[in-house]
Amino acid sequence: MPPSTTTLRLILGDQLNPLHSWFGEVRAEVVYILMEVRQETDYVRHHAQKIIAIFAAMRALARRLEHDGHRVHYLRIDDPANLQAIPANIDALLAHYGATGFQYQEPDEYRLDRQLAAYAAQLALPGSMAGSEHFLTTRDEAERIFAGRPQWLMEYFYRQMRLVHGVLVEPGGKPAGGQWNFDHDNRKPWRGTPPEPFDTRAQHDHAALWAGIEAAGVASFGRPDAARIVWPQDRAEALTHLDAFIEHGLPHFGHYQDAMHTTATRLFHSMLSFALNTKMLHPREVIAEAEDAWRAGHAPLHAVEGFIRQILGWREYVRGVYWASMPGYEQHNVFGHDTPLPSWFWDGKTKMRCLRHAIGQSLDDAHAHHIQRLMIIGNFSLLAGLDPHALHQWYLGVYVDAFEWVEMPNTIGMSQFADGGLLATKPYVSSAAYIDRMSDYCKGCHYDKKARLGETACPFNALYWDFFERNADRLSGNQRLGMVYRNLFNMDQDARAACAGQAASVRLRLEQL
Template sequence: MVVGAQCPHRAAERHADHPRPGRRARRGGAAGKMRLRLILGDQLNPLHSWFSRPQDDVVYAMMEVRQETDYVLHHAQKIIAIFAAMRDFARQLRAAGHRVHYLAIDDADNRQTVPGNLDYLPAHHGATEFAWQAPDEWRLDQQLSAYAAALPIPSAMEDTEHFYTNRDDAAQIFAGREHWLMEQFYRRMRTRHRVLMSDTGKPAGGQWNFDHDNREAWNGIPWEPADLRGRHDHSALWQTIQASGANSFGEPDAAQFAWPLNQQEALQQLERFVEHALPHFGRFQDAMSVKAWRLFHSLLSFAMNVKMLSPRTVVERVEAAYRDGAVPLASAEGYIRQILGWREYVRGVYWHRMPGYDRLNAFDHHAPLPSWFWDGQTRMRCVAAAIGQSLQHAHSHHINRLMVIGNFALLAGLSPHELHQWYLGIYIDAFEWVELPNTLGMSQFADGGLLATKPYVSSAAYIDRMSDYCKGCHYDKKARTGERACPYNALYWDFFDRNRDQLAGNQRLGMVYQQLRRMDEGALAALRERAADLRGRLAEL
C-alpha cells in the first residue's frame, strides 16, 4: 500500500524532500495545456502546495487498486483506513474546487494497477503534462519513474513536502563511515532544527537522551486514558473491498472504525494525546500489559505515514507542551526522538540500502512463520497477547513488535523476509520505507549490524520485568529446560551459542559470552537439545 505524510505551511525551508538531481523529466507545456497529477494513497496532505488554489487545467488522479492491496497480505483495517482516508481526501479536494478523477476499487474502468490506469487517464483528459509526488517505497519509485520515462508528454516528480530530510541526507551525513549511529543523526537533527535546544545551543536539560528514565513497568497506575478517537461506520466500504476479491486478515471492525479519516481528526487525536497520555509516555513507553494495549502511546503513526498529519506539527506541539510545563522533559524528548530521530533515520537507511536490503539474511534463517502468527493461538502468553492485539487493532506498540514478536522470530530462526512481509501487512502504520529497516535491521539483525549495534533479543527475564505477560502463562519463566520451560530461555542461549563466530567479537555482548564460557558443558548441551526440540515443533508451542 502507498503512504506518506504532510508538511506545514512555510515554503522552502519546510519542503525538504526534493527529488534527486536528474529525476525531473522533459519539463514543458504550451498554451492549452492540461496537467494530470497523481496522488498516491499515502500522500493525503491537504497542506501540499499543489492544493494552494484550484486550477482548471489540473486534474488529480486517485485510485484504489488491487496492485496495492495484494502485493502482501494486508490487515483488513489497513485497507479500510487507507481507502476511507483517500475517499475523504478526494471529497475535500472537490469541495475546495479541485478537479479529481477517482477510481474506486469496484469502478468498471479500474484496471487495478497504477500504470494500467495511467495508460488511459492522460488521453481521457487530454493531458499535456504529467506529475507525481515522490513515492516513499522503492517499488513504486521505480515503477513510476519507468512509466514516466516512456510517456510522450513532459513529466516531473515533485516533492512530497513532508519529511525533515531528503532521501539521501543520512547517507551524506555518514559519508565514508562504515557504521552509522542514530544518536549522532538525532543530535544533528535537533541542532539543525533547534528542537529542545537552549539559547546557548545546548540540549534542554543538559543531556540529549533520557532513555534511561523511560523504562518503567506499568502496574495499573495511572490507568490508561480513555480512547476518545472518533468512530466511523465503514461497513459499506468493507463490503465493497470484499466484493473486489482483495484478500485480508485480522478483525475489520468496520462498523466502529477508530482510525482517523482526515487531518482534522488527526489533530484532535494529537491534542488528546498531549493532554492525557504524553505526561506518562516517557516512564511507560516500554511497558506491556494484557490489560491495556494502548497504554500511553499516541497511535498517530498511521496519520503521519499517510501524510494527513505533519511530523513538524507533532514535534512542535510536543515541544510546546514541555516548554509550557505540561509534560516532563523525559516524555517530550523520548517521543520527539521517535519522530525527529528514528523515523527520519530509518528512512535514510532505507533509501541508501535499497534495492536488495529486503533479501539480507545474515544468520541464514529460513524457518516459515508458524500458523499462530495468523491467529494468535499459542500457549506463550506474551506472544499470544502481542499478536492478538495486532490482529484485533492492526497495531501494537514498538516493544511488543521488537522484544516479544521480533525477539522470538530471531531466536527461533524464522525467515526474516517472511517476517518482513508479515509486519508490512499486519500493521496499519507499516509502509516499507519505515517497516523494512525496523524489521530486517533492528529486529532481526539480518543486515549483520548495518542498523543496530547488537541483536535485540532477551530471555523471559526482560519480558517479565516489563510486563504482566508471564503471570498465568503455560510456561515457567524461570526454567531453561523441561517441557514447561519458557521457550525464550533455551532459545536465547542457543542463539548466542550457535552464532559465536559472528557475534562473540561484539563488545556489547561481552557479558553474554562470559556467561556462556562459564556454563557447564552438560547444562549447555541440555539447552541445545531443548532449543532444537523447540525449533522442530514451533507450530505446537
C-alpha cells in the same frame, strides 16, 4: 469552455496531505487522480483494517479537494473502469482527458519510485515528480551525514537533527536539561497506576467500503470489523488525536513507553503513526507541540525527549537507511534463517501468553506498539530462526502504519539483525526475564518463565542462550554483548548442551507451542 491543456496529478494512498502546495490554488487545467488498486492491496497480503483505513482516508481527501473546488477523478476498488494497476489506469485517464502533462509526488517506497519514474520517462508528453513536502530530511541526507564515517549510529544522526532543526536545544547548542538522551528514565513497567487514558478516537462504520473491497476480490487477513475503525479519516481528526495525546498521554509516555500489559493495549502511546505515515500530519508540527508541552510545564523533559527521538531521530534515520540500502535490503539474512512462520502468526493460537496477546492484538487492531513488535514478536522470531523476509512481509501487511520505507529497516535491521549490524548495534533479544519485568504476560502462562528445560519451560529461555551459542563466532566480539557472553561462557558444558538440545526441540515443534 474546458481548458486547452490538462495536467493529471497522481496522489498515492500515503500522500494525504491537504496542505501540500499543489492545493494552494484551484486550477481548472489540473485533475487530481486517486485510485484504489489491486496492485497495492495484493503485493503483500494486508490486514483488512489497513486496507479500509487507507481507502477511507483517500476518499475523505478526495471529498475535501472537490469541496475546495479542485477537479478530482477517483477510482474505487470495485469500479468496472478500474484496471487495478497504476500505469494502466493512468494511461486510460490520460486518454480520457486528452491530457498534455502528468505529475506525481515523490513516492516513499522504492518499488513505486522506480515504477513511476520509468512510467514518466516513457511518456510522449511531459512527466515530472514533485516533492512530498513531508520529511525533515532528504532521501540521501543520512548517507551524506555518515559519509566517511566507519559506522552509522542513530544517536549521532539524532543529535545532528536536534541542532539543525533547533529542537530541545538551548542557546549555544547545548541540549535541554544538560543531556541529549533520557532513555534510562523511560524503562518502567506499568502496574495500573497512573490509569491508562480514555481512548478519545472516533469510531467509523465503513461497512459499505468493506463490501466493495470484498466484491473486488481483495484477499486480506485479520479482523475486518469495519464498524469500529478508529484510525483518522482526515487531517482534522488527526489533529484532534494529536491534541488528546499531548494532553493525556505525553506526560506519562516516557516512563512507560516500553511497558506492556494485557488490559491496556495503548497505554500512553500516541497512536499517531498512521496519520504521520499517510502525511495527514507533518512531523514538524508534532515535534513542536511536544516541545511546547515541556516548555509550558505540562510534560516532563524525559517524556518529551523520548517521544521526539522516535520522530526526529528514529523515523528520519530509518528512512535514510532504507534509501541508502535499496534495492536488495529485504534480502539480507546474515544468520541464514529460513524457518516458515508458524500458523499462529495468522490466528494467534499459541500457548505462549505474550505472543498470544501481542499477535492477537495485532490481528484484532492492525496495531501493536514498538516493544510488542520488537521484544515479543521480533524477539521470538529471531531466536527461533524464522525467515526474516517472510517476517518482513507479515509486518508490512499486518500493521496499519506499515509502509516499506519505515517497516523494512525496522524488521530486517532492528528486529532481526539480518543486515549484520548496518542499522542496529546489537541483536535485540531477551529471555523471559525481560518480558516478565516489563509486562504481566507471564502471569498465568502455560509455560514457566524461570525454567530453561522441560516441556513447560518458557521457550524464550533456551532459545536465548542457544542463539548466542550458535552465533558466537559472529557476535562474541560485539562490545554490547560482553556481559551476555561472559555469562554464557561461565556455564558448564552440560548446561550449555542441555540448552542447545531444548532449543532444538522447541524449533521442531513451533506449531505446537
